[in-house]
Amino acid sequence: MRGADYIVKRIVFALLTVFVAITINFALFRLAPGSAVTNLARVPHATPETRLAIKRQFGLDKSKWQQYWIYLGQLFRGNLGVSFANSQPVSSNLRTALINTLPMVLIGTVFAIVLGTLTGVIAAWRRGTKTEGASVTTALAFYSMPTHWLGLMLVILFAGVLPTGGMSNEFLLNPSFSTHVKDLAEHIALPSLTLGLVLYGEYTLIVRSAMLETLGEDYILTARAKGFRAGAILRRHALRNAMLPIATLIALSLGYIVAGAILVETVFSWPGIGRAVYDAVLQRDYPMLQGAFLLLTVSVVFFNLVADLLYFKLDPRITT
Amino acid sequence: MSLLTAEDLNVWFDLDGGRELHAVQGVGFSLEPGERLGLVGESGCGKTTTVLGLLGLLPPSASISGRVLLNGVDIVAGGEETMRPHRWVDLAIVFQGAMNALNPVKTVGSQIVEVLELHERARGRDARARTGELLESVGIPANRAERFPHEFSGGMRQRAAIAMALACSPSILIADEPTTALDVMVQAQILELLDSLCRDFGLALLLVTHDLPVVAELCDRAAVMYAGEIVEHGPMDALYHEPRHPYTRLLFAATPDLHGEGVPASIPGTPPRLDQPLVGCPFHTRCDRAFARCTEERPVLKELGDDRSAACHLNDVVAEVV
């Protein structure tokens, strides 16, 4: 397989980065001054026996180095600690939150990619015309709007028409399947639209840039000289080549969507990962914070790796 | 009726602030079947723009006027729509630096196959077979068709580009700086290849280059371009032994001779700006024979007999040797 060693190298690098992130995570939370932070055994409403058990489990009575070692072991076994807020394991809290966030982020991202690619290609194609100016200005405008503020604008606009809080209507008793689906869809509409609009702005600019650069390449001139029509050249050569930077940049940006998700989820009270981070900060729920932060860092590393591998797969020029 | 005739070809490019660059000024020449014409001049003199104009491969910032007669039919008149049908099937072009002229993420073979299929010379398996044949005819093993451009050496890429150009059996081959950026040994091979292919297939060749030895080797006739216009035109020998324009003379003198006779002289000064109207002869500031008339009146390309023409006032002065 071409470049198997390249792939292995990238994966190893990714794992290394995760390891560094884990270490930083540990340092940040365990070594930071303030007993509130280091005292992870301070789970509210816990009995003294539980506290002692937790203390032993996390080795909080041992030296820092030993704590680090225990921490790594815990992680390996999937034990991220217990949340202060609801006394549940952090890992199951995170799992629920992740399941809630994913559909919303997915819909928003797909919307942004589709719309962004469309407008980006059109803007590059119609370079120097009013259409391009309008597309770019609109994209820039949405890109410049603070995510949470855009969410609030949508709330103002759609108040009364679409629900603006939560994931579903808790007052529906035994809803039928279709009612339930409709309810979910209504609730997911605004948050994913907010995320989608902000991302679409960024993607339009990326796609336009990539297309413009591709359209300036010599092989496009060759294709024209061969007698192809414009549409065929776009399909066969331009898009195919522009996909390279576009796909990788989009994959990279996925790692950072979390920032947008935090803001959107706060505005719409969406019980996802972003909201979990926010709540954890408010409630000083350090185990949750630590776990969430680790999860987010790993996701960024993961998407970076995906972007790397995508680039490698799409560009035959890279051989090592 | 010639195979290809360009008449009064002009190309302008839009510049910032509403100004224009008059890149090609009243260029005309003709090409007979099997004939080889060289288009020579310094970088930036407009030769590449001229040939791009022939095929209508100009950017949106360009305007074109003039006539391009292909077998007597003007193809410029209808713009893109009348020019496109002739691309590749009548006039094929090999660009310089085939590195980027070939799409780096597609196999070399696929790029030849697509031309065959576009112009309906072959489909599918036949197209692939034909591609193999074409590659072999330029000295590339057929199985290399599966490879990507970056896996080819510079010389091989150029050969592949030539094979690609011949795919639809055009009657005219345009080569734009085909040997620039190749090392000397490879240059010789490419020139030899062009020579034999043109001979075997009876192709007319329009060779664009700044490299005089290349033109001398391949072409029967040459047109010398300066500042967007043709300043002299005639058979290669005549141009070399008996130039009728100072620029031609200086160009040949500036070419280093491998046999080491004489010191190559470079031409002092720079070409004029083409975004402003010119007064007098465009070359007069760098010419060693300029006189009063040269600063006031722009010379016109005049026929001098023996299939030669030049744009220089000196030719009007009887018995004056340029």
Add this chain to the structure above:
Amino acid sequence: MSVVLQEPAALDDAVPVRSRRGIVWETVKRRPSALVGAGLLALVIVGAVLAPVLAPYDLHEQVGPVFGRPSWSHPLGLDDGGIDMVTLLMWGARISLVVGFAATFVSMVIGGAIGVTAGYFGGKVDTILMRITDYFLVIPDVPLMIIVAAIWGPSLFHIVIVIGILLWTSTARVIRAQVKSVRERVYVKRARSLGASHMRVVLRHVLPQVAPLLIANTVLTIAVAIFDETALAFLGLSDPSRISLGKMIENAFQRAAISTGAWWAIVPPGVLVAVIILACSLLGGAIEDALNPRLRVAHLSARTFRLRPLVGRGPEAL
């Protein structure tokens, strides 16, 4: 938005560009997008700087009811404390801009230093510094900002440091690539061979070449810094004693401005933030484009070349 938007080639260590003296000024004068961006930015800055003088009312003076409606004397209405919105906007812009500029300064200093060092010295130094940069790049910035701000405590100073510490990575990469290319230039090599010290070479030869790109990057970073500030403020992590534009949005949100229909408490501050970010993006983007030799001719476009009637200045022969 936590990524400073750069050209696609930023993917593989940004292609170095040629810089000319005064190109920043030239760009601003010539390109309409840069002009608009610079103009808007200047407007906002002037308004913010002159807030003490220009603001129609006192910042802490309650001049009407909570969420008072817009009127002739208060074109943008009143906020949740009965304070005039226009006044708040001017003072808020002040704080937001201060945070934005300060954080950008921090990130420029760090990023610039690292970029220049890595690019100039190359080799092991370069590799180590770039590894560190890579690790920083991977940390999701908003969550980290949240956590550090939460642990450290909300104050303007902390916010500035936190934002600055996370934004330097893109600057470092871009500067490093540029420095690398400048280092190879003839006059730099000559200066070195004539015995100039590293410091001298960097200051006199490298930095001037790098400056325009640095400026473009700075402007773009300001946009991100201001965004980050609004995000942090919205999540309740900014200094409660200072009113920034982000804080205004957060206040309105917390005090149920939407359900009481007081859109004037939410819309204007967001619009102003968007305007600032837009202005920075336009200006920074225009400078970047001007420095970039690669966006040249489009071989393919919806428009085609144009035909003109025959000119007739051709040769008499042939």
